[in-house]
Amino acid sequence: MKSELGEMPERPFIKLDGVVNRFIEVAKNRMLLVCAAFSFAFVLAGLRLLDVSVIGGLGEPSVISESARATLKTGRADIVDRNGILLATSLSVPSLYADPSEVLDAAAAVDALKTVLVDLNKKNILAKLKQKKRFVWLKRGLTPEQQLKINALGVPGFHFQDEDRRFYPQGRLGSHIIGFSGTDAVGLSGVEKQFDGILRDGSEPLSLSIDVRIQHILREEIQRQIESFKAIGGAGVLLDANSGEVLGMISLPDFDPAFIKGASSQAKFNRATLGVYEMGSTFKIFNTALALDLGSATMASGYDATKPIRIARHTINDYHPKKRWLSVPEIFMYSSNIGSAKMADEFGASAQKEFLKKLGFFNQLDVELPELASPIFPARWRRINTMTISFGHGIAISPLHLTSGVATIVNGGIRWPVTILRRHIGQQAVGKQIISSKTSLDMRRILRLVVENGTGKKASANGYLVGGKTGTAEKQAVQGGYAKKLRLSSFVGAFPIHDPKYVVLVMVDEPKGNKGSFGYATGGWVAAPAVKRIVSRSAPLLGIHPKDEMSPKIRQILEININPRGGKKRLASF
Amino acid sequence: MFRRSIILLIFAISVAAVGMFSLKHEVQSRKAKLDALHQDIVENQEVIRVLRAEWSFINQPAHIERLARKHLGFVPMQSHQIIRLEELKGKQLEIVKGSINEKRVR
Numbered sequence: 224m225k226s227e228l229g230e231m232p233e234r235p236f237i238k239l240d241g242v243v244n245r246f247i248e249v250a251k252n253r254m255l256l257v258c259a260a261f262s263f264a265f266v267l268a269g270l271r272l273l274d275v276s277v278i279g280g281l282g283e284p285s286v287i288s289e290s291a292r293a294t295l296k297t298g299r300a301d302i303v304d305r306n307g308i309l310l311a312t313s314l315s316v317p318s319l320y321a322d323p324s325e326v327l328d329a330a331a332a333v334d335a336l337k338t339v340l341v342d343l344n345k346k347n348i349l350a351k352l353k354q355k356k357r358f359v360w361l362k363r364g365l366t367p368e369q370q371l372k373i374n375a376l377g378v379p380g381f382h383f384q385d386e387d388r389r390f391y392p393q394g395r396l397g398s399h400i401i402g403f404s405g406t407d408a409v410g411l412s413g414v415e416k417q418f419d420g421i422l423r424d425g426s427e428p429l430s431l432s433i434d435v436r437i438q439h440i441l442r443e444e445i446q447r448q449i450e451s452f453k454a455i456g457g458a459g460v461l462l463d464a465n466s467g468e469v470l471g472m473i474s475l476p477d478f479d480p481a482f483i484k485g486a487s488s489q490a491k492f493n494r495a496t497l498g499v500y501e502m503g504s505t506f507k508i509f510n511t512a513l514a515l516d517l518g519s520a521t522m523a524s525g526y527d528a529t530k531p532i533r534i535a536r537h538t539i540n541d542y543h544p545k546k547r548w549l550s551v552p553e554i555f556m557y558s559s560n561i562g563s564a565k566m567a568d569e570f571g572a573s574a575q576k577e578f579l580k581k582l583g584f585f586n587q588l589d590v591e592l593p594e595l596a597s598p599i600f601p602a603r604w605r606r607i608n609t610m611t612i613s614f615g616h617g618i619a620i621s622p623l624h625l626t627s628g629v630a631t632i633v634n635g636g637i638r639w640p641v642t643i644l645r646r647h648i649g650q651q652a653v654g655k656q657i658i659s660s661k662t663s664l665d666m667r668r669i670l671r672l673v674v675e676n677g678t679g680k681k682a683s684a685n686g687y688l689v690g691g692k693t694g695t696a697e698k699q700a701v702q703g704g705y706a707k708k709l710r711l712s713s714f715v716g717a718f719p720i721h722d723p724k725y726v727v728l729v730m731v732d733e734p735k736g737n738k739g740s741f742g743y744a745t746g747g748w749v750a751a752p753a754v755k756r757i758v759s760r761s762a763p764l765l766g767i768h769p770k771d772e773m774s775p776k777i778r779q780i781l782e783i784n785i786n787p788r789g790g791k792k793r794l795a796s797f
Numbered sequence: 798m799f800r801r802s803i804i805l806l807i808f809a810i811s812v813a814a815v816g817m818f819s820l821k822h823e824v825q826s827r828k829a830k831l832d833a834l835h836q837d838i839v840e841n842q843e844v845i846r847v848l849r850a851e852w853s854f855i856n857q858p859a860h861i862e863r864l865a866r867k868h869l870g871f872v873p874m875q876s877h878q879i880i881r882l883e884e885l886k887g888k889q890l891e892i893v894k895g896s897i898n899e900k901r902v903r
Contacts, residue, residue: 309853314846392853439858686876760873769876 298387298408300421301428302401304435305470305645309392310401311415313408315385317370318363323352325380332378336361339372363406364388389415391480396438399493400431400472400592400643403480412491414643416593430645437461437471440760444753445475445729452734452749458494459753460626460728461761464717466646467630467639467654469590470725470765472496472623494732497594499619503696504558504746505629505715506615510567511555511669512632513578516662519570522669522784525550528561535607539564542695552785555669556677558693560614567613572604575612581657582628582638584620590641596621615696622713626728629715633667633690633723635660668783671720676785682714682751684758686769688777690723691716691754693746698733709733714750718758721780724767729753 302311326332329352337343340362351359363386365373370383389404402413410419418429441459449457461471474494478486492498514520528549532539541559554562567575579585579600587595599619601608611617623641631638636658646652670690673679678693691714698709713730717723729750736742740749762769770777865871 308856309849312846312850312853314850315843390850392850393857394854396857396859436858439862443859684876759876762876763874763879768881769879 299389299404299423300425302414302422303428303430304397304433305430305468306434307428307430308435310397310431310435311389311391313387313389316388317365317367317383318386319361319365319370319373320382320384321352321359321361322357322380322382323354323359324357326352327379329353332380335376335378336373336381339369339376389480393435393438394481395477395479396435396442397431397433397473398477398480399474399491399495399594400433400469401480402593403483412594413493413592417591432463432468432470432643432645433472434470434764436764437761438473440757441471441473442475442477444756444760445473445731448729448731448734448749448753449475451739452731452737452744454731454734454749456489456494456732458498458622458728458730458732459757460495460623460726461757462626462630462641462726462728464630464634464723464726465639467627467641467652468646469623469641469643471761472643474498493592493594494730495622496588496590496592497596497621499596499599499621500711500730501616501619501696501699502625502713503615503694503711504560505625505692505694505713506612506618507555507558507563508629508632508666508670508692508715509578509582510563510575510613511551512658512662512666513574514551514566514570515665516658517570517574520551520566522551522665526554526562526565528554528559528565530561532561532564532610534610535605537607537611539610550786552669552672552783555692556672556785558614558678563613564610567609568606572606572609575609576604578657579612579618581655582631584618584624584628588621588623588627588641590623591643598624615694622728622730625715626726629717629728630723630726631657633663633670633717633720633726636663667717667720667723668781670717671781672783672785674716674720678745678747679714679716679751681747682716682754682758684718684755684762686772687758687762687767688719688721688770688772689716689754689758690718690720691727691751693751695745695747710744712744712746712749714746714754716754716758718762719767719770721770721777725761725765727754727757729757 299313301309301313304310321332323329329349332352333343333345333348336348337345343362348361351361361381365383373381374383387408388406389408391398391401391403398413400413402410402415402417404410404415404419408423410416410422414429414431415422422429441461445457445459448454457475459471459473460469462469472495474492476487476490478490483491511520515522525548528541528544529546531541539560541557541561543557545553545557545559549557549559549562551562551566553559554566584598585600587597598621600612601617608617627638627641636656637654638657639654640652642652667690670692671688672690673692674683674689679689679691682689682691682693694711694713694715696711696713698711711730711732712734713728715726715728717726731749731753734744734749736744736748
């Protein structure tokens with residue numbers, strides 16, 4: 224094709240005057256410029272097209288994946304037990320609200336609503352509907368069925384809104400640990416309060432160390448003792464002796480978090496962590512362990528328990544006086560206050576204080592719950608205090624303190640921090656050696672002795688080698704002094720005692736003797752049988768295999784000489 | 798020559814336009830489908846949460862225990878009913894109605 228510019232010389236006869244010619248020249252140049260600019264732009268666009276379609280395809284994925292968008296956002300993370308059983312969850316439930324300005328006939332609307340929500344307060348709702356607002360809640364947290372029925376009423380001005388609501392499918396089990404949260408999803412007690420921030424932000428469920436099956440067993444067995452001994456309450460703990468994890472912890476009476484408004488303050492009170500009690504004879508575990516660990520007494524030494532001790536207008540007496548010389552294992556087995564006081568008097572107040580401090584008995588526990596009590600102990604530690612504290616009077620600690628202390632004594636002497644969160648593999652906490660492993664072994668032997676021959680016979684769960692100590696403390700009366708009739712009966716033990724895996728505590732508050740117990744309401748009659756049943760029922764769940772208690776191997780581990788020089792001394796004391 | 802190339806160009810443009818619009822339509826419909834699926838997933842997750850809560854509720858140990866006692870006649874296991882496989886070695890066993898009883902136990 225010939226260009227127009229090329230034809231130009233063939234038309235020399237067309238003469239234009241200079242001015243017009245110049246304008247045409249300018250226009251041509253401009254057009255050329257615009258053409259060039261457009262060509263350039265099109266070439267660029269073409270190159271870019273090539274780039275994205277042919278070459279640049281590499282940079283972008285050919286398949287678009289979408290996944291992150293489709294996750295359900297709930298207001299609060301779930302709480303699960305150690306086996307993943309749901310303990311608390313948030314579900315969205317419809318709530319009914321009204322716009323009073325849209326409601327045509329308030330009285331008729333209330334009557335219609337009453338047919339679905341039978342327990343409605345008519346006056347209250349009517350007053351709400353007469354308010355000059357655009358929004359009033361009528362009923363929060365409806366069931367799907369109620370929503371359907373209310374919707375079918377067709378009342379103008381009634382609307383629904385989905386709200387997150389907290390549910391506790393296990394009801395009363397673990398209610399003191401899990402706690403509860405309010406209508407607007409704010410944690411008000413227990414784990415719900417302690418981990419409020421984490422639960423709000425997170426979507427991963429929070430794993431607790433408790434096991435609902437253990438919770439159930441503890442609750443059922445302690446409830447049974449409370450009923451048969453007409454007690455006012457009780458507490459129970461089952462603790463992993465070698466990790467400090469709480470597998471079960473209950474406090475009775477308890478409450479159902481679904482009906483928190485009806486729960487009494489008694490029921491909401493967590494006796495296991497928030498209550499402090501003078502534990503009584505179970506404290507002899509710590510007294511004996513300290514004496515053995517210091518070397519101020521050995522398994523072979525003995526003390527004269529012939530006469531009561533009189534000190535500072537007080538008399539220290541024995542519940543079952545033997546009126547003779549008693550060896551260290553015997554003092555423990557017969558639960559002699561006199562012997563224990565003499566033992567404590569030997570090592571003295573400062574050693575006792577230091578030891579109890581190392582066991583954590585002067586501080587709040589560092590367990591992850593907001594309801595924690597501070598122990599009560601004497602400000603001035605006199606000789607009489609040392610003596611009474613040796614058998615558990617004059618110091619008040621929480622049941623969880625006691626359980627954690629016993630775990631330290633039996634597990635080889637290591638104190639693990641107590642936790643209600645599940646420890647994952649490789650998440651082992653740091654423990655602290657408090658007593659020697661030799662002392663721990665001696666303690667296991669004498670704890671077994673109590674169950675085999677002493678006050679704790681009723682705790683013997685055949686095959687599971689329970690070892691432990693009974694405690695029967697007189698409660699301090701309101702007007703001062705001790706009330707003989709008001710007791711706190713407990714049993715704390717470990718199983719299997721030759722190689723302790725778990726520590727279990729049962730405490731019953733103010734039991735009254737019954738016919739079956741011949742009027743007794745002591746730890747041996749009230750708490751020990753519950754421990755036996757708790758151990759027999761929970762050990763198979765915990766993977767503990769029953770052993771032949773009479774096998775030579777086990778006998779050898781638990782061998783003990785009760786009365787090393789007793790013969791001679793006993794004669795002397797008669 | 799010139800005219801043919803113009804026709805070709807117009808044809809190519811219309812093919813490209815039709816192609817592009819159908820592609821866009823396809824993408825839109827797939828996006829709508831994707832959104833519906835997302836909605837579905839979220840709804841299903843909600844339902845699963847409700848079911849999980851219900852599952853936990855009906856699995857309350859007290860409830861299971863009551864049902865087991867009533868319908869199955871189950872009672873808590875005793876320690877002598879548990880035996881390790883190694884302990885059975887070389888022992889005479891008899892099988893009674895599908896359960897294994899060691900002679901010594903009875």
